[in-house]
Amino acid sequence: MSAGHTPEPLGVHFESVPEWLRGDGESADVVVSSRARLARNLAGHPFPARSTQAQRKTTLKLCKDWLSKAGLSAQTTCISLHQAAPSERTLLVERHLISKPLAKGRPLPDAQDDDRPPGETDPRAVVVGLPDEKLAVMINEEDHLRIQAISSGLDLREVLRRAIDADDRIEAGLDYAFDEQFGYLTACPTNVGSGLRLSCMVHLPALKMTGELEKVKRAAADMNLAVRGFYGEGSDAIGDLFQVSNQTALGKSEDQILHELDGEIIPRIVEYERFARKTLMSKRRAVVEDQCWRAFGTLTRARLMGAEEAMQLLSQVRLGVSMGLIRDTTVRIVNHLMLLVQPGHLQRVVGHEMDQEHRKEARATLLRTRLGG
């Protein structure tokens, strides 16, 4: 059913709000988005990290060719990352369409231990479902294929369904590395089996304020969950945003993983955060209200604004909006701004590259304009 890749440069509308930041769906006061990711590899081809440049080119071509015909979405775009500009790769990372490692690729080859021609980076790509970006398939990341379905709010069952649907369509044209005993084979042993990672991006400002966040993080670790920052593995928790996901796939069925996260863990985290918000409202309402409004005041008046401070202030405003304390903006606008204040998007909106100082000015102007300051 695919109309093929779009002809325009990258196809992605970088100034639009992607699906996962729409700010609606179930439990959207706490759960920003839900994501399912399936790791898959082609049978008879070494994993990317063990491939020669020629082998990578082969797997990339195989995947690209089939994905353009597989009917993954009404419309898709395929972006060759080894040909994309650094600024374009940054934009894709900021939209969570590709991982930082895929954006970066391996370091440029030197003559010693690399078969790549000088100046030639890893052949790699991402296929994105348009216009809503609800689907993204990374090619030649850690695995040959990483299929991601994403949705706003708490919607794990649906994202899993969509990821499996995409997986079925891809499997119809490509031969997967599969073992009767272990299941799908993956580069990292934690993904072997279903290759599934389910995750939610949760916004936990109240747990942070009441000092209970560490407790929740420890409890999550005890349940074998990973709690990561806004940009995944190794990133900081900016803006009180956390990605909660299953740590391993091995030995668990898709249904088990779904049941754990969707039926138990995420609803419990939502409950904790909501309880913390209620507690704040009944016991420290004036302080919370003050904090949220001060954040709004700073965002609508500052003339210089760093990305990290912007995220922290937007987090406070998001809390204020979710709690009904601030009615001057919406969760959707705040979510979108969390994307637009990132360096890549900021420069895209302004229309040219800037050094850090000029970005600070442009970021403050953007926030004032969009929040009506």
Added chain:
Amino acid sequence: MSAGHTPEPLGVHFESVPEWLRGDGESADVVVSSRARLARNLAGHPFPARSTQAQRKTTLKLCKDWLSKAGLSAQTTCISLHQAAPSERTLLVERHLISKPLAKGRPLPDAQDDDRPPGETDPRAVVVGLPDEKLAVMINEEDHLRIQAISSGLDLREVLRRAIDADDRIEAGLDYAFDEQFGYLTACPTNVGSGLRLSCMVHLPALKMTGELEKVKRAAADMNLAVRGFYGEGSDAIGDLFQVSNQTALGKSEDQILHELDGEIIPRIVEYERFARKTLMSKRRAVVEDQCWRAFGTLTRARLMGAEEAMQLLSQVRLGVSMGLIRDTTVRIVNHLMLLVQPGHLQRVVGHEMDQEHRKEARATLLRTRLGG
């Protein structure tokens, strides 16, 4: 020429802007107000600190009676501070009409070393020129009489003229303690002679930001000047406001003191502060603009606000307005708010007494309302 004291409770219109905070006059970008104070005592009566209760009553009556007839101002009010409510005394201190020591009086008497009847505090008063509060005469402070003339902006010659005029009118009906060799006799030796203290309230936020404030303060000390905080002796420099005055009166004529301050020192401080502002504008404009606007954003959005933080933020906004960076308010409004955020005035505006937490809420509401947040 006096129409006598007004009949209403205190006579002072506490919700109005007093003359000294009007925000106009010469060099009003830096100089908030100018003040002349003359210390005088009655011949044949011991200084207040050495008087019995009966003697204090006598001097109070003598002064009050004459001052009501002396024609000091088109209209005056005489407020008996030993009969005023504590909240009223606080209001008068916040308006700089009386000093903290006069508001407080001596501690209540105990039987041992005090001739005052139990529960009876020092007889003391202030006579205020209405409606502009350009003149205030304290009775039974450290000296029997402290005559103060005040004006907005840099206007030392005029306030001295008005203080001397009031002094002449008072001297026409009261016999001053005067020595041919020393001049006017006062309780503290530093005031002996002319009994004159000339002072300016200056706003020095740019010197604070450029780190040059300490240098200016040291230079002032070297020139035998006193640099005090917003509420005079021993008070902190809140809101980057400082009172600069001559340290001693002894051995100097009124003209010498006037010439030193009006002709040299204050203009030089004004010049320093203006130069610091220009430097900031040319070298760190973005940072200053950001700081001023953030202050404005916080003042117009916060839900809880302490008095000290309010003063600091108002100082930043005052700087922004003076530098032409902020056009959303005026120096006069900011000056007035510096008065209204003080606990006494705040409670007066709201109409009832409040504990500190409720004052924080009321202060934030007042600031939002008055600054159009």
